Amino acid sequence: MNRNDVTEKIIAAKVSKGITWEEVARRIGQSKEWTTALCLGQMTANAEQARALGEVFGLGEEEQKWLKVVPYKGSLPTEVPTDPLIYRWYEIVNVYGSTIKELIHEEFGDGIMSAIDFSMDITREPDPKGDRVKVVLSGKFLPYKTY
Amino acid sequence: MNRNDVTEKIIAAKVSKGITWEEVARRIGQSKEWTTALCLGQMTANAEQARALGEVFGLGEEEQKWLKVVPYKGSLPTEVPTDPLIYRWYEIVNVYGSTIKELIHEEFGDGIMSAIDFSMDITREPDPKGDRVKVVLSGKFLPYKTY
Amino acid sequence: MNRNDVTEKIIAAKVSKGITWEEVARRIGQSKEWTTALCLGQMTANAEQARALGEVFGLGEEEQKWLKVVPYKGSLPTEVPTDPLIYRWYEIVNVYGSTIKELIHEEFGDGIMSAIDFSMDITREPDPKGDRVKVVLSGKFLPYKTY
Amino acid sequence: MNRNDVTEKIIAAKVSKGITWEEVARRIGQSKEWTTALCLGQMTANAEQARALGEVFGLGEEEQKWLKVVPYKGSLPTEVPTDPLIYRWYEIVNVYGSTIKELIHEEFGDGIMSAIDFSMDITREPDPKGDRVKVVLSGKFLPYKTY
Amino acid sequence: MNRNDVTEKIIAAKVSKGITWEEVARRIGQSKEWTTALCLGQMTANAEQARALGEVFGLGEEEQKWLKVVPYKGSLPTEVPTDPLIYRWYEIVNVYGSTIKELIHEEFGDGIMSAIDFSMDITREPDPKGDRVKVVLSGKFLPYKTY
Amino acid sequence: MNRNDVTEKIIAAKVSKGITWEEVARRIGQSKEWTTALCLGQMTANAEQARALGEVFGLGEEEQKWLKVVPYKGSLPTEVPTDPLIYRWYEIVNVYGSTIKELIHEEFGDGIMSAIDFSMDITREPDPKGDRVKVVLSGKFLPYKTY
Amino acid sequence: MNRNDVTEKIIAAKVSKGITWEEVARRIGQSKEWTTALCLGQMTANAEQARALGEVFGLGEEEQKWLKVVPYKGSLPTEVPTDPLIYRWYEIVNVYGSTIKELIHEEFGDGIMSAIDFSMDITREPDPKGDRVKVVLSGKFLPYKTY
Amino acid sequence: MNRNDVTEKIIAAKVSKGITWEEVARRIGQSKEWTTALCLGQMTANAEQARALGEVFGLGEEEQKWLKVVPYKGSLPTEVPTDPLIYRWYEIVNVYGSTIKELIHEEFGDGIMSAIDFSMDITREPDPKGDRVKVVLSGKFLPYKTY
Amino acid sequence: MNRNDVTEKIIAAKVSKGITWEEVARRIGQSKEWTTALCLGQMTANAEQARALGEVFGLGEEEQKWLKVVPYKGSLPTEVPTDPLIYRWYEIVNVYGSTIKELIHEEFGDGIMSAIDFSMDITREPDPKGDRVKVVLSGKFLPYKTY
Amino acid sequence: MNRNDVTEKIIAAKVSKGITWEEVARRIGQSKEWTTALCLGQMTANAEQARALGEVFGLGEEEQKWLKVVPYKGSLPTEVPTDPLIYRWYEIVNVYGSTIKELIHEEFGDGIMSAIDFSMDITREPDPKGDRVKVVLSGKFLPYKTY
Known part of the structure; x- marks a missing residue:
């Protein structure tokens, strides 16, 4: 397991449950911008934030640990983005x-x-x-x- | 002569005369952001703006004509900028x-x-x-x- | 699961069933151009379109949800296409x-x-x-x- | 001298004289699309077209000869265009x-x-x-x- | 399943059975050049050719269908080939x-x-x-x- | 001066004089394919060939010497050719x-x-x-x- | 004239005069690391530093002005350095x-x-x-x- | 199995157990810098170090053998790092x-x-x-x- | 299965068994340089060499067949090697x-x-x-x- | 002037005079391999070697100074050489x-x-x-x- 697996699980859970990033942010008590970046594998959670995300997205203890590890950042697959x-x-x-x-x-x-x-x-x-x-x-x- | 020559002349004239982009913008009557982009070869001037820039930077008639031609945009020398x-x-x-x-x-x-x-x-x-x-x-x- | 999985499933189902994009478009009620782009993971479906595609290609509820998520666009594997x-x-x-x-x-x-x-x-x-x-x-x- | 020099001279002459591509095309007797591509160094002129362009843009005999040579095509400076x-x-x-x-x-x-x-x-x-x-x-x- | 899977299966079957491309071509009734390109995922089979290849390489019906789909062409893994x-x-x-x-x-x-x-x-x-x-x-x- | 200068001079002289590569090849006594590659800076001339090319294209002694130096080969400006x-x-x-x-x-x-x-x-x-x-x-x- | 011209002039003057970067740094009153980066076009001089460098390398007033302009940074010609x-x-x-x-x-x-x-x-x-x-x-x- | 699998297992074990690199280094008896590079697949362990790492991270005998094989070095996924x-x-x-x-x-x-x-x-x-x-x-x- | 799978199996078997390339070469009756290149998927074995390698590394008949197929050569993962x-x-x-x-x-x-x-x-x-x-x-x- | 200019002058002088690298090496008293690398801008001369090269190729004092400056190394124009x-x-x-x-x-x-x-x-x-x-x-x- 690595941070990327956790990110993919979060994204899939979000689609499945139909929650918005804004709701997630409210649960974390941070801005929607920082919270989304955290969920997409670019920021690092503290213990409380990891627990809250665990509840929102149904993440196990091991997965929550990964949210507290500083990730290798960079969220785009190519030098010049195609999207x-x-x-x-x-x-x-x-x-x-x-x-x-x-x-x-x-x-x-x-x-x-x-x-x-x-x-x-x-x-x-x-x-x-x-x-x-x-x-x-x-x-x-x-x-x-x-x- | 091409737009790039005009851009280089503007930049050199600005260094030599010691004017700020803000002052240039006031002369053009536009925001400093748009004016700077124009001077750096990314935007297109109308007749009046070209004349005003000609005065500020000492550009000849031919050079002013180039300011009115839509430029090939893109101001960075590499895909991933080094600056x-x-x-x-x-x-x-x-x-x-x-x-x-x-x-x-x-x-x-x-x-x-x-x-x-x-x-x-x-x-x-x-x-x-x-x-x-x-x-x-x-x-x-x-x-x-x-x- | 992600949008890419859904795209691959649609393509495989289309080969297997032998339907044309034109027929799919008729079922969606949109042009064949937009419909194909949707099926190839470049556009976003509304609820009705997702349901219709679900029927055409035998997609489950989770897969239909992904059709309603805005995808990361770009359909070519290399900067200069080889095809x-x-x-x-x-x-x-x-x-x-x-x-x-x-x-x-x-x-x-x-x-x-x-x-x-x-x-x-x-x-x-x-x-x-x-x-x-x-x-x-x-x-x-x-x-x-x-x- | 090479084709590129001729292209640059044509572009500079066009800015200086203030003619449109549509007018140039009328002089050549071809569509504006093909004529512009010719002037930008992507197509090959016949004798008559080269002579006509020579008149429009003030090109010498040597320069007209280059218009009749098949050019090395490709009009963009980078793989992914920045403009x-x-x-x-x-x-x-x-x-x-x-x-x-x-x-x-x-x-x-x-x-x-x-x-x-x-x-x-x-x-x-x-x-x-x-x-x-x-x-x-x-x-x-x-x-x-x-x- | 996609065309690439079929190509890999064909290559593996060829190694395993020890047939030559020339023999395969005779079975298809086409040149060895076109036949090899077809088998390597670059050309499109008609119904008869797909059936013949199915027999030669032991391909199922679904796999034969893929041979009749126009493939995304390009057979090299890098811009400058290393082989x-x-x-x-x-x-x-x-x-x-x-x-x-x-x-x-x-x-x-x-x-x-x-x-x-x-x-x-x-x-x-x-x-x-x-x-x-x-x-x-x-x-x-x-x-x-x-x- | 370097080989590239000589190549450019040959190409310009060819346009100016209106000779064909086939005629040049006859003067050199080699195939048109090899002769063209030589003139385009990809092959190496012997003394006689250099002299003959000198006459055809009006090259001086120094320029002829460069034709006898093995060139750094490669005639295309980009990895994937745009022409x-x-x-x-x-x-x-x-x-x-x-x-x-x-x-x-x-x-x-x-x-x-x-x-x-x-x-x-x-x-x-x-x-x-x-x-x-x-x-x-x-x-x-x-x-x-x-x- | 641009910053790059000034950098090249400084480098040539340094070779010609045979001074060391350490001596230059003493003249500027800064570390040899920062001073060298300044001379190589990566840092920005204040008025006094520009004047001192002007004396050391024989730079005119216009050239000294360029030393006071924030440069476009990045001192290597390729993404992966060859040196x-x-x-x-x-x-x-x-x-x-x-x-x-x-x-x-x-x-x-x-x-x-x-x-x-x-x-x-x-x-x-x-x-x-x-x-x-x-x-x-x-x-x-x-x-x-x-x- | 290859060295990369061992590296991934070490990283996952470290997250799971919550140990620091400094503690790992103490167990190996080397600096934290060299030890981390070893664990991240850039250096080669001797028999004793491999055994010690095996204990710390719960690696089997086969995995320990890989730590003693000189790895293919380079720890970044892109030429220009995104992190x-x-x-x-x-x-x-x-x-x-x-x-x-x-x-x-x-x-x-x-x-x-x-x-x-x-x-x-x-x-x-x-x-x-x-x-x-x-x-x-x-x-x-x-x-x-x-x- | 493909040649790459065989190469990976050989490398893993070598680590596991602790044999040297020199010993492998002796078994094949070729130089250690050619033998290593063969084992790393760059050369082609004859029947006898494939059988010998099969014994050394415990390769099945199918895997030995792959050793006799001319491989797609090139053993480095990037244009500029990172190791x-x-x-x-x-x-x-x-x-x-x-x-x-x-x-x-x-x-x-x-x-x-x-x-x-x-x-x-x-x-x-x-x-x-x-x-x-x-x-x-x-x-x-x-x-x-x-x- | 920079080292590259000196290299180009050396190469042009060598073609013009028709000397071999081996003769140059004898004059320098080093191997032909090291001497050629020096002349092609990859190595650094001492005072005596610079003087000797100056005689061989007719280089002035300023040019000889550049031979004694450590060059920015790398002699190929592209990552993957085309020659x-x-x-x-x-x-x-x-x-x-x-x-x-x-x-x-x-x-x-x-x-x-x-x-x-x-x-x-x-x-x-x-x-x-x-x-x-x-x-x-x-x-x-x-x-x-x-x-």
């Missing part, structure tokens, strides 16, 4: 990547926006011309240090 | 890609978040533990249609 | 890609032809020198917006 | 590739749709919900032969 | 590719040599300095059409 | 590669068909249904030796 | 990567060792069996946060 | 690779830092601004020899 | 490849060193500064022929 | 790589054959059936150490 929804994000990085770089450096100087001390919030933005997906990303700025 | 700041975004797509997909589908059903009918806003979020980069992405949801 | 029929399409993109880009921009300006708000129609075009495959693609034009 | 408009076509091949294959085989048997004995027609399809790009592809069906 | 015999062919394409292109265009003009309306004949060419492999390839010339 | 004519050969290797391997081993045992002790002959095969390209490849069989 | 010294580091990541991951997680929990808030120190470690290279890496631990 | 922690190391090689090369050559001349006669030590470096990961690498310098 | 020992050989090809090419051409003219009519001998070369691996490669020179 | 002579070596690594690994480990235990403390000797081996290329490689065995 259209995920590809659009890759396209944003490709088309706007140099723009993002320029503007963060203009505001903050040399460094990066952390993808670790990081949070994400995905919501529906109602719009008469068609609703929009609004995503707020917040990452700590980390300056390169000289030494 | 740490841009890579963090690729990492977000890699680690959170499946999460983003799940949550948008949970809220909207099958479809994508547009990268065309799309806007981006990058700001500084003051934080006592270290300021953060806040990025708001807004893209129209486009449902797959059946036929 | 000659599919490769010809990749070749069209490669040889005519810049032509398509120029002509759409000439007519519509900067933007894209949607692959989401999109339909396809494949028919036989009788021709004394040898029948032809006629494919009509229709995608909404989406302009890049300035902001 | 969003062209990528959407790659995505169509990726998402619908297996569907296209199934339906052509269902109608015609084993073989391919030719990308050589092939024509393409791109037009605007007015639509109250937003105009659409309509592309008609027509390729001769070539059956695999047994021997 | 020395097959690599030599890739090398011929690499070293002589531009030569082949020049000479076919010199004789026929712009177009291709079909790999679909195509046959191949492999024979032993006795030679006192060491026997040679003689391969005759014959493919219909398909001219690019203007439109 | 349709050359791609068809790659496709033949991909679709028929395992067939070629099986049949050569069936006839000769373990070993390869040499791509060095090798010759190629490309001719037009008249056919009422459309002329065909006939290519005869002849390579010495080299058995793996045990030791 | 043996640098490859050994890639090999360490490949062979010990999972070990490093396990031990950092065992000590710190889920998170990463920063490559931004990071310093490196390279020294000679005398050893009778052959001197050793000692490299000390120090990176802040950044925990994944839950939200 | 953020391991990627940071790849980034260090990418950003600082040329710096490391310059400084080792400046001190030692042409040669490499061995990744075989090599040791690694990972410790926690307490820091009021947030603890740091300190990694000491020590590799013998191997000079290129002339001959 | 340090094998990578060193790839590095030799990378660093010395152009040198090897120059010197063989200087001595022999245009052609190659055969990897088919080829043998290899690996021995220990005692050396007071540390024993060395001595590898002697011998391959027939094959000249390119003109035609 | 047939060099490819045969890649094929040897591919086909015999696992064999080489097994036999070195059988004789020496875990470790590698050094590609740094390494020498190579290429000679002609006369043979009535066709002369052979004999290559002797000698590399120090470096054991993995435990710690």
Whole structure:
């Protein structure tokens, strides 16, 4: 057994039971973004969260242990994602990547926006011309240090 | 001459003159995000914007014409970006890609978040533990249609 | 179980029963193009369509549930397809890609032809020198917006 | 000098003179699709077409000779195109590739749709919900032969 | 079950029974080249050929059905083949590719040599300095059409 | 200066002068296949051949010297060729590669068909249904030796 | 002019003048590790450092400006480095990567060792069996946060 | 059974039993770095170490034999690692690779830092601004020899 | 069953029985180099050798048959090998490849060193500064022929 | 100027002057293998060797300085070499790589054959059936150490 087996079991259980990620998140007491990432094998649960997920998805003790092990991260099967929804994000990085770089450096100087001390919030933005997906990303700025 | 030559000339002129993208944006009358993408060869100017950029960066008439031609987009030299700041975004797509997909589908059903009918806003979020980069992405949801 | 298992079961059942995609489409009440894409794991069924497919291919309840889950799309095993029929399409993109880009921009300006708000129609075009495959693609034009 | 130099000169001349591909096509007496592909270095001109293009774009005799040489075809700089408009076509091949294959085989048997004995027609399809790009592809069906 | 399973079963049965491809071809009434390609999952059998192969290799009815389904073609596991015999062919394409292109265009003009309306004949060419492999390839010339 | 410069000069001179490869071959006294490969930078000339090519294409002494240096071989810009004519050969290797391997081993045992002790002959095969390209490849069989 | 031109000029000037990186670092008042990375186009200088480098390497005002622009980072020409010294580091990541991951997680929990808030120190470690290279890496631990 | 099976069994046993690598190392009498690499299938055990690991993880005799066989090394599933922690190391090689090369050559001349006669030590470096990961690498310098 | 299964069974049996390749070679009556390559699925056995290997490793009749089938060659899982020992050989090809090419051409003219009519001998070369691996490669020179 | 420029100048001078690598090696007083690698930009000269090469090839003082700088090594333009002579070596690594690994480990235990403390000797081996290329490689065995 490995973390991947647990992830697959969670996904299959979710389809079978018809629960939403939002409900799962409420059970865990975390945001739906972090909770989904945890369930998809990208984050690490503490004891309580593992137990809660175990109840939600019917996971045994061994499976819950795996949720507490730091996983080998990376959730996409190819370097350039083939799924259209995920590809659009890759396209944003490709088309706007140099723009993002320029503007963060203009505001903050040399460094990066952390993808670790990081949070994400995905919501529906109602719009008469068609609703929009609004995503707020917040990452700590980390300056390169000289030494 | 091609669009790439114009982009390189703009970048060199910006370094030489020491202007910021924010100032350029004010001259164009658009957001700093869209303006920077335009200057970096990813967007298309109208006649007035091309003229304004010509003044800011000292571009000739031929060069301004190129700004009005739709460019071949894509601003990164490799499939997986090597620059740490841009890579963090690729990492977000890699680690959170499946999460983003799940949550948008949970809220909207099958479809994508547009990268065309799309806007981006990058700001500084003051934080006592270290300021953060806040990025708001807004893209129209486009449902797959059946036929 | 996952969507891929359901796709493989559908394909095997189709070979075994000897039905055509056109017949399947009639049962679903959709075009043969969209129906085939659904059966091959690229589209998402509603409840009625899932039930209809369940009957056609002998799928259990759990399998029908998977048809209603948005799939991870992408139906080709390699970046450059090896199958000659599919490769010809990749070749069209490669040889005519810049032509398509120029002509759409000439007519519509900067933007894209949607692959989401999109339909396809494949028919036989009788021709004394040898029948032809006629494919009509229709995608909404989406302009890049300035902001 | 090589064909690529001629292509670049044609593109630069087109930007400078502000002519459309449609006008160029009228001068050549061919469709705008084939003419654009010719100008972008993918097709081969006959003597008359080369002369006409020479006039339109101000090409010398040596340059016209290159238009009559069969080019090394392929108009994209990367295996997976980065430009969003062209990528959407790659995505169509990726998402619908297996569907296209199934339906052509269902109608015609084993073989391919030719990308050589092939024509393409791109037009605007007015639509109250937003105009659409309509592309008609027509390729001769070539059956695999047994021997 | 899929075509690949049938191919593997055929190969294993061939090793076990010790028959040659030439014998199989005689049973099918086709050339040894086409027959081998069929057995290796690259071509499509008609009803009679499927039945004959079923007898030769002990295939059940379901397996015979798969032989009549057009396969996803491509018989090599990597882009650049690692097997020395097959690599030599890739090398011929690499070293002589531009030569082949020049000479076919010199004789026929712009177009291709079909790999679909195509046959191949492999024979032993006795030679006192060491026997040679003689391969005759014959493919219909398909001219690019203007439109 | 390097061999590549000489190759480019030869190609440009050929376009400019309008000579055919067949005529060049007659001047060299070798087959058109080998001569073209030589001119395209894949083979090595002896003193006499270099002199003859020098006359045909107007090459100086330094350039003729380069024709006598063994070149770094490989005439294609990408692993999978994008040019349709050359791609068809790659496709033949991909679709028929395992067939070629099986049949050569069936006839000769373990070993390869040499791509060095090798010759190629490309001719037009008249056919009422459309002329065909006939290519005869002849390579010495080299058995793996045990030791 | 771009940063790459400045980097190449610095490298050529260093060879020509025969200075060591250690001497350059003393002039800048930073460690030799950070200074070398700056000169090789990976870090960003402040005004004083740019002026000092200008003196050391004879750089003009425009060139000094480029040193103050945040560069597009990444100093290797291929994904897997071909240079043996640098490859050994890639090999360490490949062979010990999972070990490093396990031990950092065992000590710190889920998170990463920063490559931004990071310093490196390279020294000679005398050893009778052959001197050793000692490299000390120090990176802040950044925990994944839950939200 | 192969080494990979043994590695997977060790990892699963470790999760199940909740032991740390440090405890395992104490049982083996080696550093935690080398021991972890051994358990993850990168190093080779002697008889005693294999027996000790057998006890710790409940491995049978056959499994212990595999620990004594030199493994095919390399612990990462992709050329560019997707896991953020391991990627940071790849980034260090990418950003600082040329710096490391310059400084080792400046001190030692042409040669490499061995990744075989090599040791690694990972410790926690307490820091009021947030603890740091300190990694000491020590590799013998191997000079290129002339001959 | 296929050749790969037989290879894996041989490797597992070798670990289990603790025999050396040298002993296996003696049983086959061939060099240890060729014998190992045979056992690792790269060469083809004759009837007697297959029988001998069957005895050594406890292979059944079906498995022995597979040893007599010419295998699909290539023993490495990635284009650039990750295993340090094998990578060193790839590095030799990378660093010395152009040198090897120059010197063989200087001595022999245009052609190659055969990897088919080829043998290899690996021995220990005692050396007071540390024993060395001595590898002697011998391959027939094959000249390119003109035609 | 950089090392690559010097390498190209050396190669062009060698063609122009018609000297052999063996003569160059005599002038340097080193083996022809090491000398060729030096001239092709893979090794580092001392002062005397640089001066000698300067005389042989007519290199100026600045160019000689570059010969004394440790180069970024790697002499091949692609991961899998396209040149047939060099490819045969890649094929040897591919086909015999696992064999080489097994036999070195059988004789020496875990470790590698050094590609740094390494020498190579290429000679002609006369043979009535066709002369052979004999290559002797000698590399120090470096054991993995435990710690």
